[in-house]
Amino acid sequence: MFSIPTIRATAHAALSAQLQHKLNQLTKPVGALGELERVALRIGLMQQSTSPQIREPQLVIFAGDHGLARLGASAYPQDVTWQMVLNMLGGGAAANVLARQHGIGFAVLDCGVAHNFDAHPKLIQGKIAHGTQASSGGTAMSAAQCDEALALGARTVTALPGNCFIAGEMGIGNTAAASLMTARLLQLPIAECTGRGTGLDDAGLARKIALLELALKAHSATEAKAVLAAFGGFEIAAMTGAYLQAASQARMILVDGFICTAALLVAARLNPAVLDYCIFTHRSSEPGHLALLKALHAKPLLELGMRLGEGSGALAAYPLVQSALLLLQEMASFESAGVSGQTA
Amino acid sequence: MFSIPTIRATAHAALSAQLQHKLNQLTKPVGALGELERVALRIGLMQQSTSPQIREPQLVIFAGDHGLARLGASAYPQDVTWQMVLNMLGGGAAANVLARQHGIGFAVLDCGVAHNFDAHPKLIQGKIAHGTQASSGGTAMSAAQCDEALALGARTVTALPGNCFIAGEMGIGNTAAASLMTARLLQLPIAECTGRGTGLDDAGLARKIALLELALKAHSATEAKAVLAAFGGFEIAAMTGAYLQAASQARMILVDGFICTAALLVAARLNPAVLDYCIFTHRSSEPGHLALLKALHAKPLLELGMRLGEGSGALAAYPLVQSALLLLQEMASFESAGVSGQTA
Numbered sequence: 005m006f007s008i009p010t011i012r013a014t015a016h017a018a019l020s021a022q023l024q025h026k027l028n029q030l031t032k033p034v035g036a037l038g039e040l041e042r043v044a045l046r047i048g049l050m051q052q053s054t055s056p057q058i059r060e061p062q063l064v065i066f067a068g069d070h071g072l073a074r075l076g077a078s079a080y081p082q083d084v085t086w087q088m089v090l091n092m093l094g095g096g097a098a099a100n101v102l103a104r105q106h107g108i109g110f111a112v113l114d115c116g117v118a119h120n121f122d123a124h125p126k127l128i129q130g131k132i133a134h135g136t137q138a139s140s141g142g143t144a145m146s147a148a149q150c151d152e153a154l155a156l157g158a159r160t161v162t163a164l165p166g167n168c169f170i171a172g173e174m175g176i177g178n179t180a181a182a183s184l185m186t187a188r189l190l191q192l193p194i195a196e197c198t199g200r201g202t203g204l205d206d207a208g209l210a211r212k213i214a215l216l217e218l219a220l221k222a223h224s225a226t227e228a229k230a231v232l233a234a235f236g237g238f239e240i241a242a243m244t245g246a247y248l249q250a251a252s253q254a255r256m257i258l259v260d261g262f263i264c265t266a267a268l269l270v271a272a273r274l275n276p277a278v279l280d281y282c283i284f285t286h287r288s289s290e291p292g293h294l295a296l297l298k299a300l301h302a303k304p305l306l307e308l309g310m311r312l313g314e315g316s317g318a319l320a321a322y323p324l325v326q327s328a329l330l331l332l333q334e335m336a337s338f339e340s341a342g343v344s345g346q347t348a
Numbered sequence: 349m350f351s352i353p354t355i356r357a358t359a360h361a362a363l364s365a366q367l368q369h370k371l372n373q374l375t376k377p378v379g380a381l382g383e384l385e386r387v388a389l390r391i392g393l394m395q396q397s398t399s400p401q402i403r404e405p406q407l408v409i410f411a412g413d414h415g416l417a418r419l420g421a422s423a424y425p426q427d428v429t430w431q432m433v434l435n436m437l438g439g440g441a442a443a444n445v446l447a448r449q450h451g452i453g454f455a456v457l458d459c460g461v462a463h464n465f466d467a468h469p470k471l472i473q474g475k476i477a478h479g480t481q482a483s484s485g486g487t488a489m490s491a492a493q494c495d496e497a498l499a500l501g502a503r504t505v506t507a508l509p510g511n512c513f514i515a516g517e518m519g520i521g522n523t524a525a526a527s528l529m530t531a532r533l534l535q536l537p538i539a540e541c542t543g544r545g546t547g548l549d550d551a552g553l554a555r556k557i558a559l560l561e562l563a564l565k566a567h568s569a570t571e572a573k574a575v576l577a578a579f580g581g582f583e584i585a586a587m588t589g590a591y592l593q594a595a596s597q598a599r600m601i602l603v604d605g606f607i608c609t610a611a612l613l614v615a616a617r618l619n620p621a622v623l624d625y626c627i628f629t630h631r632s633s634e635p636g637h638l639a640l641l642k643a644l645h646a647k648p649l650l651e652l653g654m655r656l657g658e659g660s661g662a663l664a665a666y667p668l669v670q671s672a673l674l675l676l677q678e679m680a681s682f683e684s685a686g687v688s689g690q691t692a
Binding site: 040 | 378380383667668671678
C-alpha cells in the first residue's frame with residue numbers, strides 16, 4: 005500500500021534573506037541573472053543551505069502502455085513503447101544523448117509495458133500489468149493497481165543516489181491519459197487539453213478528442229487518486245509516487261513536460277508541499293501542458309516547442325540549473341573583487 | 349582600414365533537404381525537438397555538413413568606456429568597467445563561471461577602456477582611446493577610429509581557434525549607446541529603445557532618456573557605419589567587425605543580448621549574409637533588444653529575464669546548441685533501432 009509521505013515545506017524567511025543577500029553581493033547588477041537567481045534561491049531553500057549543490061543527478065524513464073492507444077489515440081502503434089524502451093537501453097534515444105551530455109544517471113522503469121523484457125542492467129522491472137485498460141470502458145486501472153504503481157515510483161526513487169531527480173516517460177497514448185486527467189482535475193473542456201501528441205493530423209486529432217469525450221463521460225471521479233486510477237497510466241501513477249517521495253527526501257525535482265506535469269498535479273493534490281521541490285524546466289507544445297502550468301503557477305525555464313517526452317525538456321534545461329548554482333557558488337563579490345557599487 | 353569581408357550565404361536546398369531527412373529519421377516524432385532541430389539544421393548549413401560539430405568554442409569580452417557614462421547614463425560609475433575587466437581576468441565574473449562550466453575559451457579584448465592595464469595572458473590589448481566622447485557633444489568616435497575598431501574586432505577573431513564565436517561585452521554606459529543606435533537605425537522613438545541598463549530607478553531612467561534625446565538630435569547620420577561612429581562604442585564597433593569576420597570564416601556565432609545585437613544590426617546592414625551564421629541565444633529584458641530582434645526576425649532560445657551582458661545569455665544557452673548537434677549526431681534512426689513508424 006502507498007501512504008502519502010510527509011514533506012517539509014521549504015519556506016524559511018531568514019535563510020531566504022541570507023540567500024538573497026549572497027546573490028546581491030555578487031559582481032553583477034541586482035537581479036541581472038533573472039530566473040537563474042530565482043532557481044538558485046529556491047534550491048538553497050530545498051537544501052537548507054547557502055551553498056546548494058547538485059550531486060549525482062538521476063533520470064528515470066517511466067514506461068507503460070495504454071488501453072486507449074489500441075483504440076487509435078496515438079499516431080504510433082503501441083509496439084513503439086517497447087521498441088523505444090529497447091532503443092533507450094541501447095543508448096540511442098534523445099534522452100540517452102542528453103543524459104550522456106550532462107553526466108546524468110539513467111535507468112528505465114517498466115511500470116506496465118505490454119511486452120516482456122529480458123533483464124538489462126539499466127532496466128528496473130516493476131511491471132504491474134501489460135498496459136492499462138481503455139478508460140472509455142472501465143477504469144484504466146484498479147485502485148489497488150494505482151496504489152501499487154504509486155508505491156513502485158516511491159520505492160524506485162528511494163533506491164536512487166544523489167539529490168536531483170528527473171522523471172521522463174515513454175508510453176504510446178499517454179498524452180491522451182494526461183489530457184483526460186487535466187480536463188477532469190482542472191474542470192476544463194477536453195478539447196482545450198488535447199493536442200496532437202506524437203503527431204496526429206487534423207482527422208486524427210478529431211478522433212482522439214471524440215474518444216476522450218467518451219472516456220470522460222464514463223467516469224464521475226473528481227478526487228485526485230480516483231482520477232488517476234480512472235484515466236491515468238501505470239507510468240503516470242508511478243511518477244506521482246516518485247515525485248512525492250523525492251520531495252520527502254528533499255531532492256530537487258526537474259519537471260519535464262505535459263505527462264510529467266499531470267502526474268505532478270495529482271501529487272500536489274495529495275501533498276501540496278511537493279511543489280516546493282519542483283523546478284519547471286520546459287513548456288511543451290501540447291495545449292494541456294499550458295493549462296497545467298497555469299494551474300500550478302509555474303513558469304518553466306525553456307520554451308522551445310519540444311514535445312518528445314522522455315524527460316528531454318528537463319534534460320535540455322539541466323545545465324541552466326547547474327549554471328544557477330555555479331554562479332551562486334563561484335562568482336566574486338563586489339568586495340572581494342574590489343568593484344564599485346551602484347551610485348544611482 | 350577595414351574592408352567588409354565576403355560572406356558565403358548558407359542557403360542550399362539539397363543539403364537542407366538532406367539534413368531534414370536525417371532529422372526525420374531519428375527515433376522521435378517529426379519535429380518533436382522543436383527549436384533544437386532548427387538549430388541543428390542551420391549549423392549544418394553553416395558548416396556545409398550533415399554532421400556539424402562545435403570545435404573549441406571561444407568567448408571574447410569586448411570592453412570599452414563611454415563618454416555618456418560620465419554624464420549619468422548608468423547606475424554605476426565608469427570605473428566599474430576596468431574593475432570588472434580585472435574581475436574577469438581573475439576569473440570571478442559570471443562570464444568566467446559559465447565559460448568554465450562549458451569548457452569555452454576566454455579572453456578580454458580592451459577596445460577602449462579608460463584605464464591602463466598591466467599585461468595578462470587573458471587580456472588582448474587593443475585600446476583605441478581611453479573611452480569614447482559623449483555623443484551628446486560630437487560623435488562618439490571619429491570615422492578613422494571606427495574603422496580601427498572594426499579592424500581590431502576582425503583581427504581578433506581571425507586569431508581565434510575553433511569554429512564557434514561568442515562575443516560578450518563590458519562597458520558602463522553601453523546600453524545607452526545601443527539604445528541610440530537602435531533608435532536611429534530602426535527609426536524608433538528613443539523611449540521605446542531605452543531601459544534601466546544595470547539598474548536605474550525611475551528618475552535615473554527619465555534622466556537617461558532626456559540625455560539620449562539630446563544626443564540623438566546632435567547627429568543626422570542614418571547610414572550604418574556613420575551611426576556606429578556617432579553613437580556607438582569602441583567595443584561595439586569591434587564586435588561589428590568581429591561578427592563580419594566570424595561569418596566570413598563560416599564560424600557559428602552565438603549572439604548574446606542588447607548591445608551585441610546592436611553591433612550585429614550594423615554588421616547586417618554592411619553585409620546581410622552575416623545573419624546566416626547567427627544563433628540568437630537569449631532575449632534580454634532591455635526593451636531595445638526586443639525591437640532589434642523583431643527587426644532581425646530573430647527568436648532567441650532563452651528568455652530568462654537576464655540583463656547582465658558579458659555574453660552571459662549566450663553562455664547559458666551554449667549547452668542547448670551543443671545538445672542540438674549531439675542529438676543529430678548520436679540518436680538512433682527508426683531503422684537502426686527497429687522502431688515502427690507513424691501509422692496515422
